[in-house]
Amino acid sequence: MSLRFALLGLLSDQSMSGYDLTKRFEQSMGNVWPARHSQIYPELNKLNKEGLIEIVAEGPRGRKEYRATEDGRAAVHHWLTEIPTEWSIRSEPMLRSFFLWMLSPEEARTYLRDYRTWFQQRLDGYNEIKQYWTPETEGEKASRVVLEAGVYQAEAAIAWANWALEQYGDTRDSDA
Amino acid sequence: MSLRFALLGLLSDQSMSGYDLTKRFEQSMGNVWPARHSQIYPELNKLNKEGLIEIVAEGPRGRKEYRATEDGRAAVHHWLTEIPTEWSIRSEPMLRSFFLWMLSPEEARTYLRDYRTWFQQRLDGYNEIKQYWTPETEGEKASRVVLEAGVYQAEAAIAWANWALEQYGDTRDSDA
DNA sequence: ACTAGACATGTACCGTATGACATGTCAGTA
DNA sequence: TACTGACATGTCATACGGTACATGTCTAGT
Known part of the structure; x- marks a missing residue:
């Protein structure tokens, strides 16, 4: 479940494409929650179908820029406040x-x-x-x-x- | 791959049953690498078939006590020295x-x-x-x-x- | 004699994650 | 013009991991 909220959270702050998100995961985000593009793209499509994110712009090479919808931001808030944190880590x-x-x-x-x-x-x-x-x-x-x-x-x-x-x-x- | 080496490493130090190992993962080991019994038991059977661990004793209630074989210990050594560490963690x-x-x-x-x-x-x-x-x-x-x-x-x-x-x-x- | 709880092992299903495969575009440079 | 590398999105097969299901034994206490 964490990946979807990570994406939703990032797209609540700034609109981004799957490619941009992938780079994010290669840097900062990947230090605490790794993810590859092969996991990110399908999740974005799911999130989009569920109405938690929406396409705000299309660019060259099929680039699709997403941002979180109101529902999407609410989902993150719910996750942060209502769903118990999984404290144990994997190292x-x-x-x-x-x-x-x-x-x-x-x-x-x-x-x-x-x-x-x-x-x-x-x-x-x-x-x-x-x-x-x-x-x-x-x-x-x-x-x-x-x-x-x-x-x-x-x-x-x-x-x-x-x-x-x-x-x-x-x-x-x-x-x- | 990490789970198998965790089991192999533990069974290189002391002989233990799947049940004992499960408790280990609920305590110390689980803080850095969580695993449930549903993952542990099948892996033990695989390890046993591959000759990396062996049964050293059987107890009540079908208890099977394992220990790492020479091959098993060598596999851990190889992992520790030759396989690059995955540094990124998941938190x-x-x-x-x-x-x-x-x-x-x-x-x-x-x-x-x-x-x-x-x-x-x-x-x-x-x-x-x-x-x-x-x-x-x-x-x-x-x-x-x-x-x-x-x-x-x-x-x-x-x-x-x-x-x-x-x-x-x-x-x-x-x-x- | 019964019962609760720890001991003990296993499987099945489903979701998550990885690596490889696959395809194509665009910008800069040689 | 050709080439390289970054940009960009996707799928597929396989493996890993978690929850729930399933079963049975042994011990201590009531």
């Missing part, structure tokens, strides 16, 4: 961490360094965006708040990785 | 946060307080475990390291929620 990096004991210390450290590097790059990217991006729409202002969550999470992930590296006998303190 | 709570702008400030604050409360309870639970649980197997020692990741993440989530609450005009500093 392969953390799942893998459960099994580091099956690796040699050096292999485990390699994994933890990769882990740290990945989050460090996220963090750098987030800070970059914070510097050069000025949110305009209401949705973008809220995205700015979520971006900050990414910063907090990334910092925590890096701090944990450093702590874990010590547990696995690491001597150095940072990498690339 | 409905964060997805919802993107759309807080569609709520009234009071509704948004309610959500953020629920968010904070949930992670606070996680954190309390983790600290409880840290106090009373002494890891014994290698797998449990590694789980202890992952538990610490949960602590770091929960603390970051709470800190962010407090920051976000300020953005949404909250005056108070804590709740239940």
Whole structure:
């Protein structure tokens, strides 16, 4: 159910095409809820048939720009306020961490360094965006708040990785 | 693919039944990779047919205790070292946060307080475990390291929620 | 003797998600 | 003119995941 509300929410803020939405999912949205175009396009057609979104413009190459209808925005509101949140998350990096004991210390450290590097790059990217991006729409202002969550999470992930590296006998303190 | 390696990894550390594994997923494992018994039992049968796990004991009520074979452990090692990690995670709570702008400030604050409360309870639970649980197997020692990741993440989530609450005009500093 | 609850395993259906296949347009450049 | 790459939308087969259905056993308490 989450994908449809993600689309509906994005289309409540700005009108966009499936292509634009796909790019959104490749960037910001994909960090918390991944989706490919093969899932997005059919869902948009469903949403359109159900009257939750409507086509506001057509462009070159069959481009169709959608926006949420009043019903669509109401559906998001209902989801946010009435449907209980699924709190548990799905994280392969953390799942893998459960099994580091099956690796040699050096292999485990390699994994933890990769882990740290990945989050460090996220963090750098987030800070970059914070510097050069000025949110305009209401949705973008809220995205700015979520971006900050990414910063907090990334910092925590890096701090944990450093702590874990010590547990696995690491001597150095940072990498690339 | 992740579920099979989760099962294989757990069964590399200790022999367990599907029922035991299901309980594991309801607790620690489920925090990072949820799975129900309806998914676990068929996967165990597949793993068994493929020779990656074997039955080591049978108990009352048709209980079957499995453990990973040498091939099974090798498969986990291969996964950990050769298969690229899927870094992106799936988090409905964060997805919802993107759309807080569609709520009234009071509704948004309610959500953020629920968010904070949930992670606070996680954190309390983790600290409880840290106090009373002494890891014994290698797998449990590694789980202890992952538990610490949960602590770091929960603390970051709470800190962010407090920051976000300020953005949404909250005056108070804590709740239940 | 009965009963409730934990133990224990399984299947079936339906919706979600992925990767591959498929097709075509438009703009810029060589 | 030819080519490349971004733009743009779609489908299909398969696999993954969740809810509900289905069945039966064992233990402890009443």
